Amino acid sequence: MAEKGSSGMVACIVFGNIVILLSGLALFAETIWATTDPYKVYPILGVTGKDDVFAGGWIAIFCGFSFFILGVFGILAVQRGSRTMVLTYLVLMMIVYIFECASCITSFTHRDYMINSNVIKGQMLTYYSDSSTPQGRQITSVWLRMMLEKNCCGVDGPLDWVDYYSYFRQSYNETTAPWPLWCCQRDGNFQILNQQGCIVGLSSYVYQQGCFAHISNAINSYTWGISWFGFAILMWTMFVMLATMYHYTKMN
């Protein structure tokens, strides 16, 4: 029922949809990766209330799978030459497109809030070692794990604990623990190398570098996957949608 002159257009739309469905599947997989939070930094975002990086990730899971389904559907619709199916395809694609735009923008906007060492530092000082609140417990476990595994201390280094008052400082005096003992260098069995050397701040017994690089790296990886990859798919999808719209107007 499509005009004969638009068979080239049909081939283009089919190719475009193949790309959409493949990259939709990839987006699906990648955003599942992001939302499972392999770097275990979710509480840092969650306690601040800026966890919408992950909200964007969840939306993108839905959108990725929808792109996959709609890509298949779009190929069928154009091949069958059914006006109704193409119309359905266009409407559904528009809905998914809007959602995916929202996902990209949300994710990236909230990344900007969190890629700020001061936010994370203030939160760490407020909650670290506070076992009386759920936020405190979450933040504490994140930091324990991170400092132990990544061999880092504080957000920007051990001085974070010296320069500011904190919940930790109220609980432990500075003479015996100027910084959490998780900042102390440990041997292969995670035993503190030398506690005396650690608490006087000897550079070979305290991790000097902060954990911010690790946190920002994690958040950036998530955002990259959710936002930039989604953005690339949206750019491509836009052309396919415009071509399909054009094709639709020529169908009779």
Next chain:
Amino acid sequence: MGPWRYLIGLCCFLQAPLAGADMPLLANSDFFSLNPTQTTIALEQPICMFKSAVNVYLIGIVAGAPNTPLYDGNKKVNASTYSGTQGGKTGPYIVAKLPNQQCINIQALSNMADPTQVQSILSKYVVRVGADVTCLTNPNFVGYCNAPLQGNTQYSFKYLFTDSGDIVQSETSWSLGITTVNGKASSTIDTWPGRRSGGMIVLTSILSTLMFFVFIAYVIGFAYSIANGSPAKEVSRHDTQTTAVLQKAQEPGEVTYSSALTGSERYAPTQQA
């Protein structure tokens, strides 16, 4: 030889005041990079500074406090303690009494990287002011209380070299002011995100624009197809379709039925004909 003699003489001349100007110094910042903190200050011990002394008294004072004498007329140490001077606010107090380290077997501070040696090197070369948190509250404590310092306060220190009878043999001058860290409340941290990242601006603006364009394209597309195709064409097309379907439903049906009934008979004659 002549110029050398002057040089040596100059050195001797410089040596005397410099030796007198010995003063407590912060521990080597190559190793003690996090010094001082809010309540502690790590100082170098006076190794080889006055070899004949037996003991060394470390005296501390808050900058601006009255500098009361540290020893009496017989040069016997009689300075006050931490609690007696409100932590150095009302006068100098004895921070610690240390044995004067022998000026032999000097170890390099870089050996502190070895966990087995760090303890001995630290106790020999470094004195940590503010290292005892329990002495003020412990009623059984005997000796000089080296209690934590005040934050954001300037301190000066001095070493007194004494013999075994606490008679002062020599002393250093007061150190330059060492200020403890001013601990700030964590709520004072500015958490304003500041400028948005370029990526966010690019992404948001481009996506918003694209969405607008796509939306416009949809509106135009639908309007075009409705205006162009629908009113006249689609109705007529539907008419023809229905008629076609009707025709198809009638004609092939008859053919099928007829062929089903008499397929081979009708087929054969046609071929023959």
